[in-house]
Amino acid sequence: MQTVKDALREIRRYPSAIAGLFIIFLLVIVSIYAMITIPYREAITLWRGGEGVWRHLPRTVPPAWINHFRSQKLPETIVLDSRKGAAERQESPLGDGKTITLFYTFDYQADDFPREINIFFETSFKERSPFASIKWYTPDGREISITDIGLRTGSSSFRFNQDDKLIRRIRRQIGDVPVEVGLFVAPNPGENPRPLKGTYQVKIQVTAFDPETHLDAELVVYGKVYGAAGTDHLRRDLRIALLWGAPVALAFGLLAAAGTTITTMIIAAIGVWFSGLVDSLIQRITEVVMMLPLLPILIMVGTFYSRSIWVILGVTILLNIFGSGIKTYRAVFMQVRESPYVEAAQAYGAGDWRIIFRYLVPRIVPMLIPNLVTMIPTYVFLEASLAVLGLGDPVLPTWGKVIQDAVAHGAPYKALYYWVLEPAMLLMVTGLGFAMLGFSLDRIFNPRLREM
């Protein structure tokens, strides 16, 4: 154990080891932060949430910080909710019923058009459904009639760019542009249409047929950037997956690497010590397992049995225990077995298991630690690889699954680079962190390499 302590002291002399340790430290901090701020259950709910959870977020937009690198600022999402007092409300009786007017005012200063515009209604009434008329006022004083619709009880929504009448009206009045462009474009656009900056207003006038009618409405003008990490095709905040990817990757990598290397070493030690039948049995099993292709088997397990990350982890460990590592450890143990101190242990009457665990195994720890650390990135990438094949854990948000979503939805073709690059960079940094530490440890623990 003294060698381990010395080695740890020596790490300070290797800049790449320091850098690796620093990266690992950061990852641990991020993991703890993720697990505290977004508890496991909440993360899963958010990640599987669907439209209801994420309806305020724009689809496939890059993170907000890219605006710092652009002269043309992209819009951020504007959410105006009448429940939170974001609308001016007027109610006045009208015959048996009443009229409700919601008046939304917002300032628009971005250099690009919004992504889409939706209004979400929350209505309750007795018998006849209320009737809403929506109007749009531009900063230069034009009035554009949006729609006249009857409202259903409960939740309903009006999506500007899916309404055929509105699309036709915009084409007639403004030109052949999408609705969200038509409503914001400055008059006489010419070659390069720009949004008109200034204060926009939206009026929702509702005619209700009974005084008990209740109405709330939420106006969402979706931007073209969102949050720290952007969103995906289901409007999900990628931040969740990027944050939660860290603990998942660390856990998978560490458990798989530790599970395989340590068990492999112990099995090799047992084989060498007992030799004879045990040894040749282990050797034969190793040969059979080496003949089984790892990835195809994992694909089969993922497709046929279970996609749970822990099942995949178990199978990975099982298949790697009898991998090529056994031969390497075996060669070293063969030498250790002949050492005088093992003979001495035998002479004083130490049992087989005592010799294996107290005399053979500790000798190989210096070789094991760098191996273990270097193996971690392999397993982190293995998890990502399986996810990219569509065999990721069905509930957990992981980096690999983000990459898979991005590739499956054509992110490289549609120039949605942030979607691939963010998780890929995190994987890369994680891999590099462990690899750099592992390589340095290898040089520290195996001095013969050091001169090289």
Next chain:
Amino acid sequence: MGRGMQMSEQVLAIPQKITGISFFQSTLVRVLRYTLVRGVTLFITVIVGVYLTVLIANMGGYVDQIRKGEIRENVTIQVMNNPALRSLDPDAKRQLIDERVRLEEKRLGLDQPFLIRGFRFLENALTLRLGFAQLMNSNSGSRQVKLILLERLPATLLLFGVANLFIFFLSLFLALVLSRQYGSFWDRLFVVLSPSSSAPGWFYGLFLILIFAGWLRILPFGDLVDAPAPRSPVLYALSVGKHLILPIMALTLSSIFLSVYSWRTFFLIYSSEDYVELAKAKGLSGRAIERRYILRPTLPTIVTNFMLTVIGLWTGAPIFETVFNWPGLGRTLYQAVGLFDVPVIVGSTVIFAYLLAITVFLLDIIYAILDPRVRIGA
């Protein structure tokens, strides 16, 4: 197989040239005896490995149940949608469905118990009668697993053959150069960059696709040739060449640094041996030292690694081929798993197991010939 055999024959020819006929004769007997023992052991290993694959692929018969459900559904839809059978009463229809399901199950051999089917499967697999795919087709429309796999093999061989050979020889060459100028800028650069190899090839592939196909738009996103494929063979080859650039770049990036680093370290360890020092003291030229005192003792390791490279060819890479949309064995395997097409899965694994066993077998023999320190037959 052609290329692997050729290469190994060349390698086999080396010791004769170096050491002469007498050495070859004295080794012949022990090599033959050893060959026999190894051959039998490896064959048993292959049998066990293939049977395990069959078991896993069939997951104790569960796949069959899924298949049975699927058959029933298909037959039901067929019967329900057949206008000629519309006038039948429900009971008669049900009987007809049951009858057709039974026939269909018999056709696919699903009526026998799994254990027997497993062994039949094993026997067929070992004799390379790979049977018919359940759902997949070859491009020419055949259902034969052998044809499906053979059709995909050239694409995989082309990509991984070119890439792996390129990487192998390039890294050997670079490693020799670097080991000569130990401590130089380039040497340190490769040492520093070696951890980058912890990322797999498809990962670099993604980046390269983003840069060269998505952003610069100078190279294709993936696939084997342009669509539609050019008619003239020259243009066809050029088009394939263009599609090869990104995948080969990705594979090279993902392994070259680590590969050069380990070879260089390996050569450095060997060049610090006493006999190399002696050769230097005798005043031999650098090239002669390299050839006779460094490359020759490291030959077994080089051959092992070369053979492992050749093995790597056969597996293809499901993810890499999927990312690059490359119509090879790896992607076929992945598609087969997605379709629960057990014969195709078992077929590719069997072929892999055989090729691996043959390679290991050849490797053992070559080892015995090249390295007199290996105690064979013990």
